[in-house]
Amino acid sequence: xxxxxxxxxxxxxxxxxxxxxxxxxxxxxxxxxxxxxxxxxxxxxxxxxxxxxxxxxxxxxxxxxxxxxxxxxxxxxxxxxxxxxxxxxxxxxxxxxxxxxxxxxxxxxxxxxxxxxxxxxxxxxxxxxxxxxxxxxxxxxxxxxxxxxxxxxxxxxxxxxxxxxxxx
Numbered sequence: 001x002x003x004x005x006x007x008x009x010x011x012x013x014x015x016x017x018x019x020x021x022x023x024x025x026x027x028x029x030x031x032x033x034x035x036x037x038x039x040x041x042x043x044x045x046x047x048x049x050x051x052x053x054x055x056x057x058x059x060x061x062x063x064x065x066x067x068x069x070x071x072x073x074x075x076x077x078x079x080x081x082x083x084x085x086x087x088x089x090x091x092x093x094x095x096x097x098x099x100x101x102x103x104x105x106x107x108x109x110x111x112x113x114x115x116x117x118x119x120x121x122x123x124x125x126x127x128x129x130x131x132x133x134x135x136x137x138x139x140x141x142x143x144x145x146x147x148x149x150x151x152x153x154x155x156x157x158x159x160x161x162x163x164x165x166x167x168x
Contacts, residue, residue: 040144043070043089044137052137056084056145058123060137068127068136069120078147086119092145093117093127095155108135109142 043057054060057070076084097111116128129136 036144040146040150042143042145043140046141052141056089057140063126065132066129068129068133070125070127070140072123072125074123078149080147080149082147082149084145084147085122086125087122088148089125089145090117090119091148091151092143093125095151096143099156109139111136111139 041056043055044060045053045055047053054073056073056076058073060068060070063069070089072086072089073084078084082088093111094117097113097115112129112131112133114130115133118126118128120126127136133139
């Protein structure tokens with residue numbers, strides 16, 4: 001983490017500067033967890049009792065054994081000012097589905113390649129898991145949802161290798 005600057009208008013009180021930059025000090029290949037969990041949100045979280053709780057998904061329901069519908073949180077804005085909606089959720093899903101193994105802890109967090117996500121409206125997405133997926137909500141806990149700017153300016157792809165595997 002960056003050291004806070006002191007002095008200036010704050011009168012000696014530490015301040016983090018204009019960009020509140022996250023500086024990576026642990027080059028471990030699994031450090032992506034610390035980075036993403038502190039800079040991005042997921043569809044759902046787990047509370048202190050281990051129960052799933054809404055985050056960027058305001059709620060969810062199983063339509064049938066193969067179809068999960070998520071209500072996308074309304075009136076949410078990323079740090080860069082972009083409004084969060086169902087299209088942003090779909091973009092994050094589509095980007096992650098491009099990779100062979102987007103999750104360094106293991107492929108068990110991956111959605112099957114035949115999983116489909118469709119936008120129903122500005123605040124609803126529908127995921128279809130041919131054959132079902134009892135771990136879908138747990139997997140959504142590991143799907144990070146950044147703004148469009150993140151994907152356009154950085155993304156998870158390492159420019160040297162052309163892949164996201166091992167990049168974080």
